[in-house]
Amino acid sequence: MNTIYYVEYDAEHHGPFVFDIPEGHDCWLLVITQTPALFWVKGQLEEFPPYCAVLYPPYSKIYYRACSDQYVNDWIRFASDELYVTETSLPLGEPFALDDPEYCHKLFQLLVAEHSLQKGYKESSIDYLLRTLFNKLLESYVQKNIGPQHYPLMKLRTAIHNHPSHPWTVATMAKTMNISPGYLQLIYKKSFGLSCIDDVIHSRIRLAKEYLRHHPYTVAEIADRCGYRNVEHFCRQFKQITGVSPKRFKHQ
Structure with missing residues (x-):
């Protein structure tokens, strides 16, 4: 079962944006960037290009900040006991390039729409969307050498x-x-x-x-x-x- 606490797409932040949670959340956090950003990875700050995804498990250090005056991302904070989340093969706390960011962005739009509905099938719809999103993330992670073109x-x-x-x-x-x-x-x-x-x-x-x-x-x-x-x-x-x-x- 999955429980979404908050989900947002095209979240814009202006000025010196910094997200710093030393002890992490008590749930999962998935972030997909649309602009370059600096992430704390293995004890140091590293700059990553747009269209990267990073998955933070519960109670893990979270630190990232903008590289310029504008930072834009899609993000979701959620709890899950599903094996495709809790035993994922994705790297934890380490950004990786997305193969098809537009597809993932559309999934976030659908997740936002489903999360706002009050219908009986909402939970199953959210589960299917999250499963699809994690499948796309895995496809991206195993694909190497995603170049600038x-x-x-x-x-x-x-x-x-x-x-x-x-x-x-x-x-x-x-x-x-x-x-x-x-x-x-x-x-x-x-x-x-x-x-x-x-x-x-x-x-x-x-x-x-x-x-x-x-x-x-x-x-x-x-x-x-x-x-x-x-x-x-x-x-x-x-x-x-x-x-x-x-x-x-x-x-x-």
């Missing part, structure tokens, strides 16, 4: 998946990240296992399959809605990925 890459990939019909090109994608097209293709494939253009194509075909299943559009209309200016090119790519033509897919 990781977060712009994640933002670009989210944009591709949300707007597959956009006229994406390698050149325009590289320009949004202020890097060369060649370097973008190299790091994109290394990060996600496929090229940025292949990601665009797969996103468009996923959207096309949705239209073919649930909408009465013609193949030409679907091609246009998915970002293709040439129907034959759309049909060719669709068959390459699915093994059947759009018309056959629709009939099946």
Whole structure:
């Protein structure tokens, strides 16, 4: 069972912000930073970049402070007897980089919403959200070498998946990240296992399959809605990925 005492996202602090609890809380504290911060780790202060998570167990020293005039974080103070918390493999009191901070931020928004509700299923909803959050934290912790281009890459990939019909090109994608097209293709494939253009194509075909299943559009209309200016090119790519033509897919 989990009991949330307080949860907040986008908590802003201005001026010389310092959080100093020498004896710790009598419960768990999870902090996710959106700005750089200094944390007390293994007897000394260390500076960490944005998008780090740190989990403090009950009765452990807590000390962190801002690196500039503004400090922003998401945080949750809670009690738990769940094994995924009490026997977690996450490091305790040591910040680590997040793989997908936007996803974790959305989970915090949902936790805040659920915590404010007075409904019968609130406890189970909070438990599922916390389990998901801890799973994402574990995924981040085991992923090594999260470099400075990781977060712009994640933002670009989210944009591709949300707007597959956009006229994406390698050149325009590289320009949004202020890097060369060649370097973008190299790091994109290394990060996600496929090229940025292949990601665009797969996103468009996923959207096309949705239209073919649930909408009465013609193949030409679907091609246009998915970002293709040439129907034959759309049909060719669709068959390459699915093994059947759009018309056959629709009939099946």
